Amino acid sequence: MTRIIKSKYKISRRLGVSLWGSAKDPVATKNYPPGQHGSKGLKKPSDYGTQLRAKQKLKGYYGAITENQFRKIFKEASRLKGDVGENLVGLLERRLDAMVYRLNFGSTIFAARQLVSHKHIKVNGRVVNIASYSLKIGDEIELAEASKNIPVVAASIEKMERSIPDYIEFNTETKKAKLLRFPKLSEVPYAVVMEPNLVIEYYSR
Structure with missing residues (x-):
């Protein structure tokens, strides 16, 4: 541990x-x-x-x-x-590590933050390794291609333990997501x- x-x-x-x-x-x-x-x-x-x-x-x-x-x-x-x-x-909720957690790319918020800092996450096609990076409406988030094969990441995505909220659009085939709007407290x-x-x-x- x-x-x-x-x-x-x-x-x-x-x-x-x-x-x-x-x-x-x-x-x-x-x-x-x-x-x-x-x-x-x-x-x-x-x-x-x-x-x-x-x-x-x-x-x-x-x-x-x-x-x-x-x-x-x-x-x-x-x-x-x-x-x-x-x-x-x-x-x-606009923080990049929070978005990665919402998408189930990381099983915990700590794992999500580590994925970001280790350059496994792309925003609008470019690698971003700052966990506190503030997303804008319309930003697209995805895993770097090579990162999709990391066993713990693949397992987390497969399990989908947490439902993805409505303010995030997620394509289950491409594993790409888009921030649709800034959420209200009741939606989180x-x-x-x-x-x-x-x-x-x-x-x-």
């Missing part, structure tokens, strides 16, 4: 939820935080703690984005017209309830 996977499991256990809905997530049998005092369970949080937890859930879901990165995305969401919470979710297939409104409250303190 790699350090990344261990870290992933710690995120779910610390939050007390199966963040990605995985049946293998140990939170199902160890529903208490990791660490020496974790068996005492989750304490009832304060208002600040509730807001912090909402931020940790959203940030953790997208592969434990760093605080600096997440704050930058939040600031951008605040500058855009419309609801800040909806903008925040839309910007997160989160395994747990996300509360971007509490994230706004957290950063507005």
Whole structure:
């Protein structure tokens, strides 16, 4: 088990939820935080703690984005017209690693990020190796030709464990996808309830 996977499991256990809905997530049998005092369970949080937890859930879901990165995305969401919470979710879903995860090219968000960084993903016919790359409406995403034969990638695509949401057009024959529109919160297939409104409250303190 790699350090990344261990870290992933710690995120779910610390939050007390199966963040990605995985049946293998140990939170199902160890529903208490990791660490020496974790068996005492989750304490009832304060208002600040509730807001912090909402931020940790959203940030953790997208592969434990760093605080600096997440704050930058939040600031951008605040500058855009419309609801800040909806903008925040839309910007997160526009990340290339998130799109690769949605397409089942990677079995986890961490595997998806690794595919991007190792130059296995093309956007509009050109290799892009920046996980945080922000997609635009109409952008086409695909695996590099040689990458389609990687066993773990082929197995993940074959299983299609997660349904591809309606804001993404996916060609099952060519394995190419297109971002049709920026999604609303209600359209994003989160395994747990996300509360971007509490994230706004957290950063507005």
